Amino acid sequence: KAGVTQTPRYLIKTRGQQVTLSCSPISGHRSVSWYQQTPGQGLQFLFEYFSETQRNKGNFPGRFSGRQFSNSRSEMNVSTLELGDSALYLCASSLAGHRVVFGPGTRLTVL
Amino acid sequence: KQEVTQIPAALSVPEGENLVLNCSFTDSAIYNLQWFRQDPGKGLTSLLLIQSSQREQTSGRLNASLDKSSGRSTLYIAASQPGDSATYLCATTGANSKLTFGKGITLSVRP
Numbered sequence: 001k002a003g004v005t006q007t008p009r010y011l012i013k014t015r016g017q018q019v020t021l022s023c024s025p026i027s028g029h030r031s032v033s034w035y036q037q038t039p040g041q042g043l044q045f046l047f048e049y050f051s052e053t054q055r056n057k058g059n060f061p062g063r064f065s066g067r068q069f070s071n072s073r074s075e076m077n078v079s080t081l082e083l084g085d086s087a088l089y090l091c092a093s094s095l096a097g098h099r100v101v102f103g104p105g106t107r108l109t110v111l
Numbered sequence: 112k113q114e115v116t117q118i119p120a121a122l123s124v125p126e127g128e129n130l131v132l133n134c135s136f137t138d139s140a141i142y143n144l145q146w147f148r149q150d151p152g153k154g155l156t157s158l159l160l161i162q163s164s165q166r167e168q169t170s171g172r173l174n175a176s177l178d179k180s181s182g183r184s185t186l187y188i189a190a191s192q193p194g195d196s197a198t199y200l201c202a203t204t205g206a207n208s209k210l211t212f213g214k215g216i217t218l219s220v221r222p
Contacts, residue, residue: 004154031208033208033209033210035210035212042212042213042214042215043200043202043210043212045209045210045211048207048208048209055207055208056207056208056209058209088152090154090155092155092210094208096208098160099145099157099160100145100157100204100210101157102147102154102155102156102157103154104153104154105153105154107152
């Protein structure tokens with residue numbers, strides 16, 4: 001069974017730009033979550049989608065948004081990038097009550 | 112608000128030693144607790160999942176226990192090997208399906 005895939009794996013952007021990250025969950029998993037990982041803050045929850053609906057949202061500004069498509073693939077978008085948005089962005093998929101499976105992440109660097 | 116703590120932040124042990132990694136959490140109303148492993152620059156690999164009704168789970172040389180009433184979990188690694196060197200994170204799952212992570216323990220196993 002293929003794992004969670006994330007594209008691109010690495011991104012370099014400049015301040016003020018916007019970026020879109022993509023995540024394909026494990027086949028059959030309808031829940032997709034996004035996390036931001038930084039050395040200072042650790043892993044922080046961004047949002048969760050289930051059946052194309054945002055079910056939960058973390059404490060991030062509105063510049064961070066996401067969506068989920070009918071095939072469960074998900075995208076997250078960050079607009080007006082700031083230096084502090086440099087991080088590893090991790091996507092995870094799961095079945096209710098089962099292990100959460102993480103993708104390899106997208107490393108975003110904002111210059 | 113759930114808070115998850117892992118102390119110490121780093122640990123160095125000689126190869127072959129049995130070791131225990133600790134995780135504490137403030138809100139006992141959890142659905143489950145997971146232990147993850149993260150290698151440098153990589154995503155997270157789920158090691159063990161303990162449901163709230165369970166006391167422990169085992170996989171190979173790993174054993175994780177859960178004591179909800181005291182807000183504690185431990186990950187026991189038997190006969191540690193250099194390949195076990197990584198960061199180990201614990202995370203609780205609450206009613207909103209959101210994972211709350213500790214900052215992790217960076218383990219170094221010396222040959």
